[in-house]
Amino acid sequence: xxxxxxxxxxxxxxxxxxxxxxxxxxxxxxxxxxxxxxxxxxxxxxxxxxxxxxxxxxxxxxxxxxxxxxxxxxxxxxxxxxxxxxxxxxxxxxxxxxxxxxxxxxxxxxxxxxxxxxxxxxxxxxxxxxxxxxxxxxxxxxxxxxxxxxxxxxxxxxxxxxxxxxxxxxxxxxxxxxxxxxxxxxxxxxxxxxxxxxxxxxxxxxxxxxxxxxxxxxxxxxxxxxxxxxxxxxxxxxxxxxxxxxxxxxxxxxxxxxxxxxxxxxxxxxxxxxxxxxxxxxxxxxxxxxxxxxxxxxxxxxxxxxxxxxxxxxxxxxxxxxxxxxxxxxxxxxxxxxxxxxxxxxxxxxxxxxxxxxxxxxxxxxxxxxxxxxxxxxxxxxxxxxxxxxxxxxxxxxxxxxxxxxxxxxxxxxxxxxxx
Numbered sequence: 001x002x003x004x005x006x007x008x009x010x011x012x013x014x015x016x017x018x019x020x021x022x023x024x025x026x027x028x029x030x031x032x033x034x035x036x037x038x039x040x041x042x043x044x045x046x047x048x049x050x051x052x053x054x055x056x057x058x059x060x061x062x063x064x065x066x067x068x069x070x071x072x073x074x075x076x077x078x079x080x081x082x083x084x085x086x087x088x089x090x091x092x093x094x095x096x097x098x099x100x101x102x103x104x105x106x107x108x109x110x111x112x113x114x115x116x117x118x119x120x121x122x123x124x125x126x127x128x129x130x131x132x133x134x135x136x137x138x139x140x141x142x143x144x145x146x147x148x149x150x151x152x153x154x155x156x157x158x159x160x161x162x163x164x165x166x167x168x169x170x171x172x173x174x175x176x177x178x179x180x181x182x183x184x185x186x187x188x189x190x191x192x193x194x195x196x197x198x199x200x201x202x203x204x205x206x207x208x209x210x211x212x213x214x215x216x217x218x219x220x221x222x223x224x225x226x227x228x229x230x231x232x233x234x235x236x237x238x239x240x241x242x243x244x245x246x247x248x249x250x251x252x253x254x255x256x257x258x259x260x261x262x263x264x265x266x267x268x269x270x271x272x273x274x275x276x277x278x279x280x281x282x283x284x285x286x287x288x289x290x291x292x293x294x295x296x297x298x299x300x301x302x303x304x305x306x307x308x309x310x311x312x313x314x315x316x317x318x319x320x321x322x323x324x325x326x327x328x329x330x331x332x333x334x335x336x337x338x339x340x341x342x343x344x345x346x347x348x349x350x351x352x353x354x355x356x357x358x359x360x361x362x363x364x365x366x367x368x369x370x371x372x373x374x375x376x377x378x379x380x381x382x383x384x385x386x387x388x389x390x391x392x393x394x395x396x397x398x399x400x401x402x403x404x405x406x407x408x409x410x411x412x413x414x415x416x417x418x419x420x
Contacts, residue, residue, distance in 0.1 A: 003415065005057045007408040012059030013401035016043060019062045020394040027382045028391075034119070035105035035348055036380040038387075039066045068350060069339040072104075072378040080308055081108045081116055083124075084378040087370020089333035092145065092361075093122035093349060100125070100142055101349035102334050102342070102359070104378055114151025120347030123147040126316065126329035137332055137361050148316065148329050150308065156320055157204025159273040160299030165211065166282035168291040169193060169222055171256065173215045182212035182225040182238070183247040189238040190214065192222075193290040196229060200299035201272035209245070209268065213290075220252040220285065226278075228271050245269055252285040273299075300324065310374040314364040332361045333369040 020041040030036040042065055047058035074084050083091070083106035090102035101122065108116040108124055116124040126148040127137060138144065173192040180190040193213040201207055208229035215222050224247065231241035246269075251262035258264060264281040282294065305318035305326075314331035336342065337357030342350035352359060364372045 003408050003411050007405055007412075009057040009059050010401045010404035010408060012046070014398055014405070016041075016060045016062045017394045017398035017401060019064065021391065021398070023064050024387050024391045024394060027387050028384065031380055031382040031384055031387075033105075033348060033380050034107045035072065035103065035378045036382065037066050037068045037070060037072075037104070037344075038381045038383070039064050039344075041065075065340065066342075066344050067340065067381060068342055068344075070381045072381045074373060074376045075379050077107070077375050077377045079109070080310060080374050081110065082106060082375055082377050083108060083310065083331075084373045084376040085333065085364075085370040086373050087368075088339075089335050089364070089369045090339075090350065092125040092142065092332060092334055093118065094125055094147060095122055095347075101345060101347075101351055102336075103347075103349045105348040107377055110150055114149050116148045116150065120349070122347060122349060124331065126314075126331045128329060129315075129327045137363070139360055139362065140358055142361070145332070148331070150316075150328075155204075155302040155304060156300075156318075156324065156326055157200065157202075157302045158299045158324060159202045159204075160199035160270055160276050160297050161274050163197065163199070163276055163278045163297035164282075164294055165195075165197060165278055165280060166292075166294040167193070167195065167213070167284075168288060168293060169213055169215070169250075169252075169283065169285045170290055171285050171287045173290075175217050176214040176223075178217065181214050181216070181223050182227075183223060183244055185227075185239050185243050187233075187239050195292055195295075197278075197295060197297060199270050199273065199276060199297055200301060201270060202274065203272065204300070204302040205272055206301060207271055207273070209270075216249070220254075222250045222252070222285070224248055224250055224266070224280070226266065226268055230271075245271075250280070250283065256284050256286045258283060310372065312365065312371040312373070314372045330363065331372060333364045333372075334359050334361050335367075335369060336360070 023039045023041045027038045042063045044061050046061050093103045094100050105118050107119050111117050125145040127144055128146055176190045180188055182189050182191050191212040191214045195211050197209045199207050210227045210229050212225045213222050225244040226246050227240050227244055233239055246266050248263045248266055251259045253259045266278045268276045268278055270276050300322045303320045306321045307319045309317045309319050315327050316329040317325040317327045319325055336359055341353055341355040343353045344350055
């Protein structure tokens with residue numbers, strides 16, 4: 001083995017340990033970086049062909065591997081927009097130039113324009129939803145994806161379509177003559193009991209419905225009629241400017257409950273709205289006063305969103321004060337065949353390589369993909385104790401290689417001095 005070869009081998013060793021120290025330094029520096037994947041330096045020998053009569057030392061090569069597929073611990077975040085993936089997959093993010101990358105760094109916040117942006121300035125991508133339905137994701141492309149924009153909130157109203165009205169009708173109520181029933185809408189119309197229900201039209205306008213009950217001449221029968229309250233007379237009652245929206249005859253058995261032959265609901269065409277089904281099945285006729293036991297309707301006036309919710313399958317929904325929701329985006333999850341072969345880039349993002357395989361998109365939780373956890377962040381996979389141990393080992397090994405180089409240098413001095 002030549003002295004020059006000895007020195008070259010030791011230089012190779014120092015360079016390899018320097019690379020190891022560099023990866024350790026990067027890991028330690030990113031110990032608190034959300035979604036950071038620790039790297040490690042792997043060594044392999046580098047040998048040269050040699051004649052059998054002498055030995056020519058080789059060297060060492062290094063390869064830095066990133067443990068991208070390793071799951072970091074999930075920690076509690078500060079808001080609903082802090083996102084983590086429990087399992088395989090990546091978020092798709094976009095930089096200011098429109099370049100798309102993959103990332104596990106989910107510390108997203110809304111900027112001044114309503115876009116969800118992480119700490120490195122990358123915007124989250126999602127599939128817009130129309131009426132809660134998404135266009136099918138392109139499995140191997142990003143067509144249709146947009147930057148998630150939460151500023152697109154809108155007023156939301158829902159017309160009334162269903163309701164429940166449960167009352168007790170007094171069995172001792174006076175009988176109303178057929179000519180004076182509420183359904184006649186006459187100036188002298190009589191009724192036994194009355195209540196009102198608020199409903200909503202297609203535009204969220206509020207409408208009050210007046211519900212009249214009148215006991216007929218037949219034992220156990222009551223007429224129920226519904227009017228639009230806007231048509232009341234100046235005296236606040238009959239006659240209305242228009243006839244009843246609907247009318248029906250309720251029949252009660254000797255136990256005070258509705259009989260099987262009696263209608264159990266009313267179909268009411270709400271003015272300016274949809275047809276409402278008003279359930280009456282819990283209505284009774286008992287020996288007590290008129291009592292409204294339950295009244296409930298769906299629908300709501302125009303409301304602004306009061307918050308946002310992100311489900312485990314990546315659906316972003318606007319939440320309204322009345323509890324209703326409107327889905328606006330779906331966050332897709334990207335996977336590759338070999339995530340550890342992805343190319344790390346600045347900003348804690350990854351891009352495809354020739355060895356990683358193609359990117360495939362689908363919904364969170366499908367095809368083995370991880371679930372999205374709202375209000376959580378994935379911690380760095382750096383183990384500080386292991387990194388400090390690796391640093392000490394690399395330092396000692398670097399020092400040992402430098403001693404070999406120093407020995408070779410001294411031998412070279414001896415060789416040069418032979419001529420003097």
